[in-house]
Amino acid sequence: MTGDAAPATSVALAMAPRGPRHAMTPVVHRVFAVRHETIDVTTISLEPVTGPRLTFRPGQFNMLSAFGVGESAISVSSAPRDAGPLRHTVRDVGPVTHALCESSVGDLIGVRGPFGSDWQVPGRGERDVVDASDTVVVAGGIGLAPLRGAVDELVARYGEGGGRVFVFVGAREPSQVVFHRDLELWKRSGARVEVTVDRGSPGWSGHVGLVTSLLSSSEFDPSNAKALICGPEIMIRFTARALVDQGVAAGRILVSLERNMQCGLGWCGHCQLGPFLLCRDGPVVAYAGMVSVLLTERER
Ligand SMILES: Cc1cc2nc3c(=O)[nH]c(=O)nc-3n(C[C@H](O)[C@H](O)[C@H](O)COP(=O)(O)OP(=O)(O)OC[C@H]3O[C@@H](n4cnc5c(N)ncnc54)[C@H](O)[C@@H]3O)c2cc1C
Ligand code: FES
Incomplete structure (x- = not known):
C-alpha cells in the first residue's frame, strides 16, 4: 500500500453525479491504495468520492475510465465480504490499462457497473444455501x-x-x-x-x-x-x-470469457459471441451446449 487517501478535489465533486445516474455515466472514485503485484500487474483500491460503495458479486466487472485516455472492462478482485474499498487488478497491456496501473493514491478514476454474470458463489447472508460439493x-x-x-x-x-x-x-x-x-x-x-x-x-x-x-x-x-x-x-x-x-x-x-466491451449494457454488440452478448449473458457462462461448440469452433 502506498499511503492514505487524499482529500476530495473540487473537480471530483463537480464530476460526481447529482441526480439519478445514467448507466453510461461513470461514478467518480478516488484511488485509495495501489499495490504492485508483479512487474506489469497492479491492484488499485477505489472509494467513491461521494455516495455509497458499489455492491457486486464475484465474477462481475466494471468499466474503469482513465480520464482522457479511455475505458476498459476490469473485473472486481475484492470479495463482497471485504469491508474495504473496491479492488481491481490490472495488467498493463495498452493505453487504458497502462494509465490505470500508473495511477497514484488520490487520483480519480471513473467506474461504471457492475456488469454481467457472476460465479454463482453464495455470499454472506446466504447461509441457507448448503452446498457440500467440491x-x-x-x-x-x-x-x-x-x-x-x-x-x-x-x-x-x-x-x-x-x-x-x-x-x-x-x-x-x-x-x-x-x-x-x-x-x-x-x-x-x-x-x-x-x-x-x-x-x-x-x-x-x-x-x-x-x-x-x-x-x-x-x-x-x-x-x-x-x-x-x-x-x-x-x-x-x-x-x-x-x-x-x-x-x-x-x-x-x-x-x-473476454471480448471487447464498450457499453457493458447489451446495446452496442461489440462483445458478441454467437447468440450471446458477453457483457450481459457473460462474462461467466456454463461450458455446455452452444458455449463449448463456439469455443471449439474458434479453434478450427
Ligand atoms: C469481462 C472482462 C473482464 C476483464 N477483467 C480484467 C481484469 O480483471 N484485469 C485486466 O488486466 N484485464 C481485464 N480484462 C481485459 C481488459 O479489458 C483489456 O486488457 C483492456 O481493455 C485493454 O485495454 P488497453 O487500452 O489497455 O489496451 P488495448 O490497446 O485495447 O490492447 C493492447 C493490446 O493488448 C491486447 N490485449 C487486450 N486485452 C488483453 C488481455 N486481457 N491480455 C493480453 N493482451 C490483451 C490487445 O489485443 C492489444 O494488442 C477484462 C476484459 C473483459 C472483457
Ligand atoms: S459491450 Fe456493448 S453490447 Fe456488450
Missing part, C-alpha cells in the same frame, strides 16, 4: 483476479461446513504469480492450493508444467464437483475439456 478453481495468470472474491467466499464457507476448495494456478513464470498472500491464507484455511509455472527460474522448487497437469493427480470428486475457470481462452478450452474427461459435468463448469 469446487475446483483453475486460474491462468491474471485470471486469478476475477476469481479472487469467489475463492474468498468459498474458503470462508468451507470453514463453516461447506464443500472442499481446490485452487490450481498456472503462470508463465514464477515472477508472474499474483496474490501470494491470498494463496497462503487460503491454504491455511483448508483449501488445497497448487501453483505451476510454464518455465521455472532459479530458486523455484515448485511444479513446472501446464495447469492441466495438476488436475489428474488431485483428490477432488469429479462426480460431485463444480469448476470455475478463468484465464487465456486456450487454457480455458483445455482445462474444461480435461475436467469433462475426468467426469465433471459440463453444465457444472463455469468459464469467464
